[in-house]
Protein backbone atom coordinates (compact mmCIF):
# COMPACT_ATOMS: atom_id res chain seq x y z
CA UNK A 424 0.00 0.00 0.00
CA UNK A 425 1.39 3.40 -1.02
CA UNK A 426 2.03 5.56 2.05
CA UNK A 427 0.10 8.82 2.30
CA UNK A 428 1.37 12.13 3.57
CA UNK A 429 3.14 13.47 0.47
CA UNK A 430 6.85 13.45 -0.27
CA UNK A 431 7.70 15.95 2.46
CA UNK A 432 8.69 14.40 5.79
CA UNK A 433 7.68 15.68 9.21
CA UNK A 434 10.71 17.78 10.14
CA UNK A 435 11.17 19.18 13.63
CA UNK A 436 13.80 21.76 14.62
CA UNK A 437 12.81 23.27 17.93
CA UNK A 438 15.64 25.40 19.34
CA UNK A 439 13.97 26.03 22.68
CA UNK A 440 10.71 25.93 24.59
CA UNK A 441 10.60 27.44 28.05
CA UNK A 442 7.59 27.71 30.35
CA UNK A 443 7.49 30.76 32.62
CA UNK A 444 5.24 30.79 35.65
CA UNK A 445 3.49 33.95 36.92
CA UNK A 446 6.03 33.91 39.80
CA UNK A 447 8.89 34.18 37.29
CA UNK A 448 10.08 30.57 37.56
CA UNK A 449 11.37 29.19 34.25
CA UNK A 450 11.22 25.57 33.16
CA UNK A 451 13.14 24.76 30.02
CA UNK A 452 11.20 21.87 28.48
CA UNK A 453 12.91 21.48 25.08
CA UNK A 454 16.34 22.41 23.78
CA UNK A 455 17.77 21.70 20.33
CA UNK A 456 15.18 19.08 19.58
CA UNK A 457 15.62 17.96 15.98
CA UNK A 458 14.32 14.90 14.17
CA UNK A 459 12.53 13.75 11.06
CA UNK A 460 9.77 11.25 10.41
CA UNK A 461 9.77 9.98 6.83
CA UNK A 462 6.55 9.89 4.83
CA UNK A 463 4.27 7.00 5.72
CA UNK A 464 6.45 6.06 8.67
CA UNK A 465 5.17 5.29 12.16
CA UNK A 466 7.53 6.80 14.73
CA UNK A 467 7.45 6.85 18.50
CA UNK A 468 8.82 9.57 20.73
CA UNK A 469 10.12 7.65 23.73
CA UNK A 470 11.38 9.41 26.80
CA UNK A 471 11.17 9.61 30.57
CA UNK A 472 8.20 11.10 32.34
CA UNK A 473 8.24 14.90 32.27
CA UNK A 474 10.97 15.18 29.60
CA UNK A 475 8.84 17.21 27.19
CA UNK A 476 7.03 14.75 24.93
CA UNK A 477 3.53 16.25 25.25
CA UNK A 478 5.02 19.74 24.95
CA UNK A 479 6.51 18.68 21.60
CA UNK A 480 3.19 17.30 20.32
CA UNK A 481 1.31 20.43 21.42
CA UNK A 482 3.74 22.54 19.38
CA UNK A 483 3.35 20.30 16.32
CA UNK A 484 -0.44 20.44 16.66
CA UNK A 485 -0.25 24.23 16.63
CA UNK A 486 -1.63 24.46 20.19
CA UNK A 487 1.49 26.20 21.51
CA UNK A 488 3.15 28.84 19.38
CA UNK A 489 5.44 30.22 22.07
CA UNK A 490 8.73 28.50 21.17
CA UNK A 491 11.83 29.22 19.13
CA UNK A 492 12.62 27.13 16.10
CA UNK A 493 10.51 25.66 13.36
CA UNK A 494 8.85 22.54 12.08
CA UNK A 495 7.41 21.33 8.83
CA UNK A 496 4.42 19.02 8.57
CA UNK A 497 4.17 16.45 5.77
CA UNK A 498 2.52 17.62 2.56
CA UNK A 499 -1.18 18.33 3.22
CA UNK A 500 -0.54 18.15 6.97
CA UNK A 501 -1.68 21.67 7.74
CA UNK A 502 -5.32 20.88 6.88
CA UNK A 503 -5.28 17.12 7.30
CA UNK A 504 -3.96 16.65 10.80
CA UNK A 505 -5.47 14.27 13.34
CA UNK A 506 -4.72 13.62 16.98
CA UNK A 507 -5.55 10.94 19.54
CA UNK A 508 -5.02 11.83 23.17
CA UNK A 509 -4.89 9.88 26.42
CA UNK A 510 -8.50 10.87 27.04
CA UNK A 511 -10.78 10.10 24.08
CA UNK A 512 -12.52 13.53 24.31
CA UNK A 513 -15.86 12.46 22.80
CA UNK A 514 -18.88 14.75 22.90
CA UNK A 515 -21.16 13.11 25.49
CA UNK A 516 -24.41 14.20 23.79
CA UNK A 517 -23.46 12.70 20.42
CA UNK A 518 -23.40 9.04 19.41
CA UNK A 519 -20.21 7.26 18.42
CA UNK A 520 -21.06 7.71 14.73
CA UNK A 521 -21.92 11.40 15.17
CA UNK A 522 -18.67 11.98 17.05
CA UNK A 523 -16.75 10.47 14.15
CA UNK A 524 -18.74 12.23 11.41
CA UNK A 525 -18.41 15.64 13.09
CA UNK A 526 -14.64 15.43 12.62
CA UNK A 527 -14.90 14.86 8.87
CA UNK A 528 -14.07 17.62 6.40
CA UNK A 529 -16.86 18.59 3.98
CA UNK A 530 -15.38 16.50 1.17
CA UNK A 531 -15.76 13.33 3.28
CA UNK A 532 -19.14 14.06 4.96
CA UNK A 533 -20.99 11.32 3.11
CA UNK A 534 -18.17 8.82 3.39
CA UNK A 535 -19.06 5.20 4.14
CA UNK A 536 -17.56 4.27 7.45
CA UNK A 537 -18.65 0.61 7.61
CA UNK A 538 -15.16 -0.78 6.93
CA UNK A 539 -13.49 1.37 9.56
CA UNK A 540 -16.13 0.65 12.22
CA UNK A 541 -15.93 -3.07 11.39
CA UNK A 542 -12.14 -3.17 11.61
CA UNK A 543 -12.24 -1.45 14.98
CA UNK A 544 -14.96 -3.76 16.29
CA UNK A 545 -17.40 -0.85 16.58
CA UNK A 546 -20.00 -1.99 14.05
CA UNK A 547 -22.64 -2.61 16.71
CA UNK A 548 -21.75 0.48 18.75
CA UNK A 549 -22.35 3.26 16.25
CA UNK A 550 -25.52 4.51 17.91
CA UNK A 551 -24.25 4.30 21.49
CA UNK A 552 -23.40 7.40 23.52
CA UNK A 553 -19.93 7.80 25.10
CA UNK A 554 -21.33 7.15 28.60
CA UNK A 555 -22.40 3.70 27.41
CA UNK A 556 -18.87 2.74 26.29
CA UNK A 557 -16.14 1.02 28.27
CA UNK A 558 -12.77 2.81 28.42
CA UNK A 559 -11.41 0.55 25.67
CA UNK A 560 -14.39 1.15 23.35
CA UNK A 561 -14.14 4.91 23.87
CA UNK A 562 -10.47 4.73 22.78
CA UNK A 563 -11.52 2.78 19.70
CA UNK A 564 -14.03 5.51 18.87
CA UNK A 565 -11.24 8.08 19.20
CA UNK A 566 -9.11 6.02 16.77
CA UNK A 567 -12.06 5.77 14.36
CA UNK A 568 -12.51 9.54 14.46
CA UNK A 569 -8.82 10.14 13.71
CA UNK A 570 -8.57 7.64 10.83
CA UNK A 571 -11.93 8.58 9.29
CA UNK A 572 -10.51 12.01 8.41
CA UNK A 573 -7.81 10.36 6.23
CA UNK A 574 -5.12 12.52 7.80
CA UNK A 575 -1.78 13.36 6.18
CA UNK A 576 -0.24 13.30 9.63
CA UNK A 577 -1.39 11.67 12.83
CA UNK A 578 -0.23 12.52 16.35
CA UNK A 579 -0.96 10.19 19.25
CA UNK A 580 -0.24 11.04 22.89
CA UNK A 581 -0.14 7.86 24.97
CA UNK A 582 -3.49 6.71 23.57
CA UNK A 583 -3.44 3.45 25.57
CA UNK A 584 -2.33 4.82 28.94
CA UNK A 585 -4.39 3.81 31.98
CA UNK A 586 -5.95 0.79 30.25
CA UNK A 587 -5.43 -2.73 31.55
CA UNK A 588 -2.65 -4.51 29.60
CA UNK A 589 -5.00 -6.88 27.76
CA UNK A 590 -7.18 -4.04 26.47
CA UNK A 591 -4.11 -1.96 25.60
CA UNK A 592 -2.60 -4.87 23.63
CA UNK A 593 -5.84 -5.42 21.70
CA UNK A 594 -5.94 -1.72 20.85
CA UNK A 595 -2.31 -1.72 19.68
CA UNK A 596 -3.21 -4.50 17.23
CA UNK A 597 -6.30 -2.60 16.06
CA UNK A 598 -4.25 0.54 15.60
CA UNK A 599 -1.76 -1.40 13.46
CA UNK A 600 -4.57 -2.87 11.37
CA UNK A 601 -6.15 0.49 10.54
CA UNK A 602 -2.77 2.17 10.09
CA UNK A 603 -1.48 -0.59 7.77
CA UNK A 604 -4.53 -0.22 5.52
CA UNK A 605 -3.43 3.38 4.91
CA UNK A 606 0.11 4.04 6.21
CA UNK A 607 0.01 7.61 7.42
CA UNK A 608 2.95 9.59 8.76
CA UNK A 609 2.44 9.11 12.47
CA UNK A 610 4.18 10.26 15.62
CA UNK A 611 3.17 8.66 18.88
CA UNK A 612 4.31 9.66 22.35
CA UNK A 613 4.93 6.82 24.74
CA UNK A 614 7.12 5.87 27.66
CA UNK A 615 6.40 2.18 27.06
CA UNK A 616 9.41 0.67 25.25
CA UNK A 617 7.64 -2.58 24.38
CA UNK A 618 4.78 -0.65 22.81
CA UNK A 619 7.26 1.45 20.81
CA UNK A 620 9.11 -1.66 19.58
CA UNK A 621 5.87 -3.31 18.52
CA UNK A 622 4.44 -0.34 16.63
CA UNK A 623 7.31 1.68 15.24
CA UNK A 624 9.41 1.90 12.14
CA UNK A 625 11.59 4.29 14.11
CA UNK A 626 11.94 5.17 17.78
CA UNK A 627 13.15 8.66 18.59
CA UNK A 628 14.78 8.40 22.00
CA UNK A 629 14.65 11.54 24.10
CA UNK A 630 16.89 12.56 26.99
CA UNK A 631 15.69 13.93 30.32
CA UNK A 632 14.30 17.46 30.28
CA UNK A 633 15.07 19.66 28.46
CA UNK A 634 14.17 17.14 25.77
CA UNK A 635 16.64 16.58 22.96
CA UNK A 636 17.31 13.50 20.86
CA UNK A 637 19.64 10.91 22.40
CA UNK A 638 19.46 8.77 19.29
CA UNK A 639 17.30 6.81 16.87
CA UNK A 640 16.40 3.14 16.90
CA UNK A 641 15.10 1.86 13.57
CA UNK A 642 13.00 -1.29 13.60
CA UNK A 643 13.26 -2.51 10.02
CA UNK A 644 11.55 -5.84 10.58
CA UNK A 645 7.96 -6.08 9.25
CA UNK A 646 5.50 -5.95 12.14
CA UNK A 647 4.08 -9.42 11.54
CA UNK A 648 7.53 -10.90 12.32
CA UNK A 649 7.66 -9.22 15.71
CA UNK A 650 6.72 -12.28 17.74
CA UNK A 651 7.62 -12.62 21.46
CA UNK A 652 11.10 -14.06 20.66
CA UNK A 653 11.87 -11.29 18.19
CA UNK A 654 10.50 -8.70 20.61
CA UNK A 655 12.86 -9.84 23.35
CA UNK A 656 15.80 -9.70 20.87
CA UNK A 657 14.75 -6.18 19.88
CA UNK A 658 14.47 -5.22 23.53
CA UNK A 659 18.00 -6.51 24.14
CA UNK A 660 19.48 -4.61 21.18
CA UNK A 661 17.67 -1.47 22.27
CA UNK A 662 19.05 -1.79 25.78
CA UNK A 663 22.56 -2.34 24.41
CA UNK A 664 22.29 0.80 22.31
CA UNK A 665 20.60 2.89 25.02
CA UNK A 666 21.66 1.44 28.37
CA UNK A 667 19.52 2.62 31.25
CA UNK A 668 16.92 4.33 29.04
CA UNK A 669 13.97 2.02 29.68
Ligand SMILES: Nc1ncnc2c1ncn2[C@@H]1O[C@H](COP(=O)(O)OP(=O)(O)OP(=O)(O)O)[C@@H](O)[C@H]1O
Pocket residue numbers: 442443450452470471472473474475476477478479614632
Ligand atom coordinates in the same frame (compact mmCIF):
# COMPACT_ATOMS: atom_id res chain seq x y z
N1 LIG B 1 1.85 24.79 31.07
C1 LIG B 1 2.97 24.50 31.73
N2 LIG B 1 3.51 25.37 32.61
C2 LIG B 1 4.65 25.10 33.25
N3 LIG B 1 5.35 23.96 33.09
C3 LIG B 1 4.86 23.06 32.24
C4 LIG B 1 3.65 23.25 31.51
N4 LIG B 1 3.41 22.17 30.73
C5 LIG B 1 4.44 21.31 30.97
N5 LIG B 1 5.30 21.85 31.86
C6 LIG B 1 6.54 21.23 32.34
O1 LIG B 1 7.35 20.94 31.21
C7 LIG B 1 7.99 19.68 31.37
C8 LIG B 1 7.64 18.77 30.21
O2 LIG B 1 6.25 18.41 30.31
P1 LIG B 1 5.55 17.38 29.32
O3 LIG B 1 4.13 17.27 29.75
O4 LIG B 1 5.83 17.81 27.94
O5 LIG B 1 6.35 16.05 29.65
P2 LIG B 1 6.06 14.56 29.12
O6 LIG B 1 7.37 14.02 28.64
O7 LIG B 1 4.93 14.55 28.18
O8 LIG B 1 5.65 13.85 30.49
P3 LIG B 1 4.75 12.53 30.78
O9 LIG B 1 5.45 11.37 30.14
O10 LIG B 1 4.78 12.43 32.28
O11 LIG B 1 3.38 12.81 30.22
C9 LIG B 1 7.57 19.14 32.73
O12 LIG B 1 8.55 19.49 33.67
C10 LIG B 1 6.28 19.89 33.00
O13 LIG B 1 6.09 20.03 34.40
